[in-house]
Amino acid sequence: LIQMKKVTKDYRLGETIVHALRGITIEIDVGEFVAVWGPSGSGKTTFLNLIGAIDEPTSGYFSFNEREISGLSDDEKSDLRNKSIGFIFQNFNLIPVLTALENVMLPLQIQSLSNAEANQRSMYRLEQVGLSDFVKHRPDKLSGGQRQRVCISRALVTNPSLVIADEPTANLDSDTAMKILELMRDLNNNEKTTFIFSTHDQRLLGKMNRLVRMVDGVIINEEDHV
Amino acid sequence: LIQMKKVTKDYRLGETIVHALRGITIEIDVGEFVAVWGPSGSGKTTFLNLIGAIDEPTSGYFSFNEREISGLSDDEKSDLRNKSIGFIFQNFNLIPVLTALENVMLPLQIQSLSNAEANQRSMYRLEQVGLSDFVKHRPDKLSGGQRQRVCISRALVTNPSLVIADEPTANLDSDTAMKILELMRDLNNNEKTTFIFSTHDQRLLGKMNRLVRMVDGVIINEEDHV
Numbered sequence: 001l002i003q004m005k006k007v008t009k010d011y012r013l014g015e016t017i018v019h020a021l022r023g024i025t026i027e028i029d030v031g032e033f034v035a036v037w038g039p040s041g042s043g044k045t046t047f048l049n050l051i052g053a054i055d056e057p058t059s060g061y062f063s064f065n066e067r068e069i070s071g072l073s074d075d076e077k078s079d080l081r082n083k084s085i086g087f088i089f090q091n092f093n094l095i096p097v098l099t100a101l102e103n104v105m106l107p108l109q110i111q112s113l114s115n116a117e118a119n120q121r122s123m124y125r126l127e128q129v130g131l132s133d134f135v136k137h138r139p140d141k142l143s144g145g146q147r148q149r150v151c152i153s154r155a156l157v158t159n160p161s162l163v164i165a166d167e168p169t170a171n172l173d174s175d176t177a178m179k180i181l182e183l184m185r186d187l188n189n190n191e192k193t194t195f196i197f198s199t200h201d202q203r204l205l206g207k208m209n210r211l212v213r214m215v216d217g218v219i220i221n222e223e224d225h226v
Numbered sequence: 227l228i229q230m231k232k233v234t235k236d237y238r239l240g241e242t243i244v245h246a247l248r249g250i251t252i253e254i255d256v257g258e259f260v261a262v263w264g265p266s267g268s269g270k271t272t273f274l275n276l277i278g279a280i281d282e283p284t285s286g287y288f289s290f291n292e293r294e295i296s297g298l299s300d301d302e303k304s305d306l307r308n309k310s311i312g313f314i315f316q317n318f319n320l321i322p323v324l325t326a327l328e329n330v331m332l333p334l335q336i337q338s339l340s341n342a343e344a345n346q347r348s349m350y351r352l353e354q355v356g357l358s359d360f361v362k363h364r365p366d367k368l369s370g371g372q373r374q375r376v377c378i379s380r381a382l383v384t385n386p387s388l389v390i391a392d393e394p395t396a397n398l399d400s401d402t403a404m405k406i407l408e409l410m411r412d413l414n415n416n417e418k419t420t421f422i423f424s425t426h427d428q429r430l431l432g433k434m435n436r437l438v439r440m441v442d443g444v445i446i447n448e449e450d451h452v
């Protein structure tokens with residue numbers, strides 16, 4: 001599904017250059033359930049943003065489903081994201097003037113589904129994360145963990161083939177985190193949905209099929225579990 | 227230091243009322259190191275906002291240093307917060323157009339310290355959390371865990387007598403989280419700084435002096451550790 005060869009990512013900051021990724025080589029197949037972990041600032045979010053075609057490498061080779069990403073136009077990338085990828089952002093990115101339900105419906109309305117179907121699928125995803133009673137709340141009227149769960153629902157509502165989850169349980173208590181993990185495991189087992197996580201959460205790390213360790217913009221360790 | 231008796235907090239949401247706190251009775255003394263934990267949506271942030279005089283109870287008695295909070299004017303509350311309380315917010319609240327350093331200096335500039343002294347104290351706090359190389363970055367040029375650490379530095383820079391920390395390690399890897407905990411423990415031991423946390427983080431919960439469990443807006447369990 002995903003192939004990266006010696007991918008780098010630099011950010012310019014005034015006079016200096018920040019080398020956020022310093023040569024990433026990795027393959028991730030359809031149906032994997034893999035977590036990237038490592039110190040704060042090591043490049044995990046940057047890596048996930050490249051996979052989600054939200055950002056572009058500075059150098060190196062990156063292909064998604066055998067198509068090289070740098071060859072795609074902005075429209076093609078945007079289309080790819082909307083149809084195939086569900087993204088759970090580390091800083092949420094909910095739209096403040098929309099309710100929880102409206103935020104979750106948005107990706108489906110971009111796909112021109114009917115309001116009725118968008119509504120039904122969004123309500124289903126919000127129930128799955130325990131938010132049935134909060135669908136009319138706008139983000140500022142929700143707790144941190146409730147906002148995080150709205151983001152999770154939004155990422156799943158399009159039935160994506162790839163879910164990219166950046167710290168999806170950082171604001172959740174253990175019971176809720178475990179329920180979310182079960183939900184994602186089921187999708188992975190039943191629908192073959194590919195999951196790529198970034199997480200510091202030991203409760204999740206212990207349950208991954210594959211762990212990729214990142215330090216200072218490079219992958220330094222890989223572990224496979226049965 | 228803090229006394230609450232049968233404190234409630236209601237939010238109005240259109241036609242309905244959300245009973246976020248349903249009768250909280252608790253005492254917290256100077257020098258304590260206490261964590262509030264419980265399910266997402268159980269009222270922890272609401273509770274911390276009351277303690278920090280950011281919000282007011284709907285009913286019940288609440289005093290801070292023997293002074294009843296409902297009797298204070300907005301200016302008196304604002305003064306209390308700026309001089310005595312350091313607040314680490316669950317959703318960060320950094321000012322986007324200011325650098326990390328400027329964000330940390332802000333509470334000291336409100337206190338009319340000289341720029342030189344504000345700068346020196348802020349650099350010290352940023353070093354303590356490992357951010358010396360990032361002081362010129364604005365928040366959008368920082369990782370999630372780096373933003374969280376800027377918030378921690380900002381809360382400590384005024385040398386407050388009370389630190390209120392809402393999920394202060396949610397975005398931090400284990401090594402960094404442990405360093406932050408050590409830093410706070412030292413302040414608690416050496417300066418008698420009072421710490422009140424809300425956290426889901428098992429790495430922290432295992433190291434608290436006192437654990438307060440909240441469910442559905444009430445305290446249902448207390449544990450003291452030696």
Ligand SMILES: Nc1ncnc2c1ncn2[C@@H]1O[C@H](COP(=O)(O)OP(=O)(O)OP(=O)(O)O)[C@@H](O)[C@H]1O
Nearest residue numbers: 141143144145146237246266267268269270271272
């Ligand atoms: N301004 C508001 N208006 C209406 N309801 C609110 C408002 N703020 C919070 N709530 C509700 O009050 C309840 C308690 O929220 P609070 O933020 O205190 O929870 P929490 O324990 O901090 O949760 P988390 O662990 O997810 O951060 C939640 O159910 C939330 O939806």
Ligand SMILES: Nc1ncnc2c1ncn2[C@@H]1O[C@H](COP(=O)(O)OP(=O)(O)OP(=O)(O)O)[C@@H](O)[C@H]1O
Nearest residue numbers: 011020040041042043044045046367369370371372
């Ligand atoms: N737009 C930007 N401009 C400059 N530097 C940036 C930018 N975005 C990120 N960085 C830097 O790149 C490095 C990697 O950031 P990234 O967000 O990928 O880290 P991370 O592993 O996700 O960290 P965390 O665990 O704290 O979320 C960090 O040192 C960060 O300061």
Ligand SMILES: [Mg+2]
Nearest residue numbers: 045090369370
């Ligand atoms: Mg990150």
Ligand SMILES: [Mg+2]
Nearest residue numbers: 143144271316
């Ligand atoms: Mg909260």
